[in-house]
Amino acid sequence: MGLRIWIEVLMSEIEQQLFRGSPQAIMVTDLDNCIIQTNPAFEKITGYTFAEVAGENLSKLGAGHLNEGFYETVWLTLSNEGSWQGEIWNKHKDGSVYPCWYSIVTLQDQSGNVSGYITQFFDCSALKSSGQSLAQAAQYDELTHLPNWEMFEGLLSARLEKCKANDEQLAVMLVDLDRFKWINDNLGRAVGDSLLQEVARRLGSVVRGEDALARLSSDEFVMMLPCVDGVEAAIKVAQRVVDQLTHGIFVDHREIFISGSVGISVFPQHSGRGKDLVKKADVAMYAAKQGGRNTFRVYSELMERSKGPQILREEDLTKALVSGDIQMGFMPVYSIYSHQVVAVHARPSWTHPELGQIPFQDFSALLQNPESMSQYEFWLDSELSGLDVIWEKFPGLRFVSFRLESQQLQGKENIQRWLSQLNRYQRSGQMMIDVDLKTAMEREGELFDLLTSDALLSVSGFVCHSPSLEHLKEIQPDMIKLDSDLISTMRTDEGRQKIVDSVLNMADKLEIEVLADGVSSAGARGQLMSQGCMLMQGRYFGMPLTLQQLLDHLAVEH
Known part of the structure; x- marks a missing residue:
C-alpha cells in the first residue's frame, strides 16, 4: 500500500x-x-x-x-x-x-x-x-549562540561513525584564549562578553559548512573538522585560527588584543572515541600555552608523559616560605645611556620540586587567606629589610622596586604597616612600588597614602590593551613598566607591537619614564631603544641574582 x-x-x-x-x-x-x-x-x-x-x-x-x-x-x-x-x-x-x-x-x-x-x-x-x-538552554550557548558541549558531543559522535564507515579522517581542535581572565577581571564582564562574541564570529569564518564549532567554557572553543586530509590540513586551519585572533578587537571604542592557543588531535591516529580526541586536543592546547601561547600544537604521547602534576596548592606555598624554597631574586635595571645598572627590581621566585622555577606572578594568586598572606608579608619584610647593605655600598642606585598585589593594600591596618615599613626601608635609599593598572585605579586612595612616604610608583599590566591618557594623568605614576609577556611577543605579534607603540607615545607626551621588562634579545633591545625606551631588564642583560651576586656584580661595574 x-x-x-x-x-x-x-x-x-x-x-x-x-x-x-x-x-x-x-x-x-x-x-x-x-x-x-x-x-x-x-x-x-x-x-x-x-x-x-x-x-x-x-x-x-x-x-x-x-x-x-x-x-x-x-x-x-x-x-x-x-x-x-x-x-x-x-x-x-x-x-x-x-x-x-x-x-x-x-x-x-x-x-x-x-x-x-x-x-x-x-x-x-x-x-x-x-x-x-527552549533549545538554547539545552543545546546552545546563550552568549555566542554556538552549540554547547552536549550538542557538540552528539555531532562528534555521529560524524565519527560516518568517518569510520567511509574510512575518512577527522580533526578536533581546542582553542583557548590567552589571558582572557585578565581582560574579564580588569576590563569587566561586559567587555569580556563582547569580545567572546567577536571571537565566535571570527572562528565561525574559518569553519566550512560540514564543520562544527562549539563553546565549551568561558574562554574555550572546540572545532570538529571532518574529511580532513591528515594532520597537515588540520595545521593549515589552526594557523588560520591563530591569525584570526591576532588582529585587534574593538569593544566600546577600545582596541583589545588577544591571542589563542590551539591543540589538535586527529582520528584515527590519536583515538577512535570522541571524548578521547577532545582530551588529547586539550593536552596539545596546554603544550601550545607552555610553548609561548599564540600558537598551535599537534598531540603526541610525549605530551602526556611530560605533563606531570601541575596544581599549585596554598599549603605548598606556606611550606615553601618556611623551607626556603621561595627566594628573593634581584634583577638589575640597565640604562641604555650609561650602559650600567642604575636600579634593581626585587622579584620572588619559587623553586618547586616538580615544576622547577615558578615566577611570582604564577603563584601570587595563592595568597588569598589572611594566614598565607601574613606569612608571605613577614618573609617579604625580612628580605627587603636587608637592603641597607646595597645603599651603603652603592648610594648612586636610583631605586629598588618591588611588587604589591591588590590584596596587600586592603584595609587601614595594612596601609599603616606598609607605610611604616616603607619609611624604614627608605632610611638609606629610594624604594619604588610596582602595581598593575587595575590596582592603581581601584586603590588610588590607599596608594596616595603610601606615597606620602616619598616612595615612587610604577604601573604595569598593559598586556592586552594600552591605557588611556586620562587614566595615566589621574594616577600620575613615576614610571610605566612594559610587562615581560608584552616585550617577549611584540616582534611576532602585531597587536602587542601596537600596545607597545601606544604606551611609549603616551609616556612621551606625559614625560613619564618607561622600563621594559623581559628584554631577551639584541633585536628587542634595539627596537625599544629606537622608540625612546632607555631603561631595560631581562635575560639579555642577565638573570636574577642573589643579594651577594648582585653586590659582586655592582662592585665590578662601579
Missing part, C-alpha cells in the same frame, strides 16, 4: 479534525524528506500553501543556520529513538527568519517499517523574546 493511500486510511474523522484544527504546523514527509501533506496552520506560519511546497524537500523551509552535522544528529536520533525535539530556524516565504520548536516522529506502515516522518512545529519567537529559551 502506498504511503499517500495509507495516510488517507490512517486518518479517522477525529484525526482529520485534529490535523486541520491544530494551531501548530503539521507536515508529513517521505523517506527522502519530501513534503507530501500539510495542514492549514502550516500556511499561516510559513506563508507557503501546500501547492507551493508539495514534493519539495523540507530544507526549503530552513534558514541555513545549521550545518550538515546537526541534521545528521537529528536523523541518527530518529533512527535510534523514533522521535526528536529541538529548535530550528525557518525562513518565511517573505524572506524573514524565525525560530521554531520542532517535534518529529517516525511514521510506520502496517508492517512496522519506517516509511516517513510526521513533523509538528510552531513559531517560538514570542517565547524567546520574553526570555524563555
Whole structure:
C-alpha cells in the first residue's frame, strides 16, 4: 500500500479534525524528506500553501543556520529513538527568519517499517523574546549562540561513525584564549562578553559548512573538522585560527588584543572515541600555552608523559616560605645611556620540586587567606629589610622596586604597616612600588597614602590593551613598566607591537619614564631603544641574582 493511500486510511474523522484544527504546523514527509501533506496552520506560519511546497524537500523551509552535522544528529536520533525535539530556524516565504520548536516522529506502515516522518512545529519567537529559551538552554550557548558541549558531543559522535564507515579522517581542535581572565577581571564582564562574541564570529569564518564549532567554557572553543586530509590540513586551519585572533578587537571604542592557543588531535591516529580526541586536543592546547601561547600544537604521547602534576596548592606555598624554597631574586635595571645598572627590581621566585622555577606572578594568586598572606608579608619584610647593605655600598642606585598585589593594600591596618615599613626601608635609599593598572585605579586612595612616604610608583599590566591618557594623568605614576609577556611577543605579534607603540607615545607626551621588562634579545633591545625606551631588564642583560651576586656584580661595574 502506498504511503499517500495509507495516510488517507490512517486518518479517522477525529484525526482529520485534529490535523486541520491544530494551531501548530503539521507536515508529513517521505523517506527522502519530501513534503507530501500539510495542514492549514502550516500556511499561516510559513506563508507557503501546500501547492507551493508539495514534493519539495523540507530544507526549503530552513534558514541555513545549521550545518550538515546537526541534521545528521537529528536523523541518527530518529533512527535510534523514533522521535526528536529541538529548535530550528525557518525562513518565511517573505524572506524573514524565525525560530521554531520542532517535534518529529517516525511514521510506520502496517508492517512496522519506517516509511516517513510526521513533523509538528510552531513559531517560538514570542517565547524567546520574553526570555524563555527552549533549545538554547539545552543545546546552545546563550552568549555566542554556538552549540554547547552536549550538542557538540552528539555531532562528534555521529560524524565519527560516518568517518569510520567511509574510512575518512577527522580533526578536533581546542582553542583557548590567552589571558582572557585578565581582560574579564580588569576590563569587566561586559567587555569580556563582547569580545567572546567577536571571537565566535571570527572562528565561525574559518569553519566550512560540514564543520562544527562549539563553546565549551568561558574562554574555550572546540572545532570538529571532518574529511580532513591528515594532520597537515588540520595545521593549515589552526594557523588560520591563530591569525584570526591576532588582529585587534574593538569593544566600546577600545582596541583589545588577544591571542589563542590551539591543540589538535586527529582520528584515527590519536583515538577512535570522541571524548578521547577532545582530551588529547586539550593536552596539545596546554603544550601550545607552555610553548609561548599564540600558537598551535599537534598531540603526541610525549605530551602526556611530560605533563606531570601541575596544581599549585596554598599549603605548598606556606611550606615553601618556611623551607626556603621561595627566594628573593634581584634583577638589575640597565640604562641604555650609561650602559650600567642604575636600579634593581626585587622579584620572588619559587623553586618547586616538580615544576622547577615558578615566577611570582604564577603563584601570587595563592595568597588569598589572611594566614598565607601574613606569612608571605613577614618573609617579604625580612628580605627587603636587608637592603641597607646595597645603599651603603652603592648610594648612586636610583631605586629598588618591588611588587604589591591588590590584596596587600586592603584595609587601614595594612596601609599603616606598609607605610611604616616603607619609611624604614627608605632610611638609606629610594624604594619604588610596582602595581598593575587595575590596582592603581581601584586603590588610588590607599596608594596616595603610601606615597606620602616619598616612595615612587610604577604601573604595569598593559598586556592586552594600552591605557588611556586620562587614566595615566589621574594616577600620575613615576614610571610605566612594559610587562615581560608584552616585550617577549611584540616582534611576532602585531597587536602587542601596537600596545607597545601606544604606551611609549603616551609616556612621551606625559614625560613619564618607561622600563621594559623581559628584554631577551639584541633585536628587542634595539627596537625599544629606537622608540625612546632607555631603561631595560631581562635575560639579555642577565638573570636574577642573589643579594651577594648582585653586590659582586655592582662592585665590578662601579
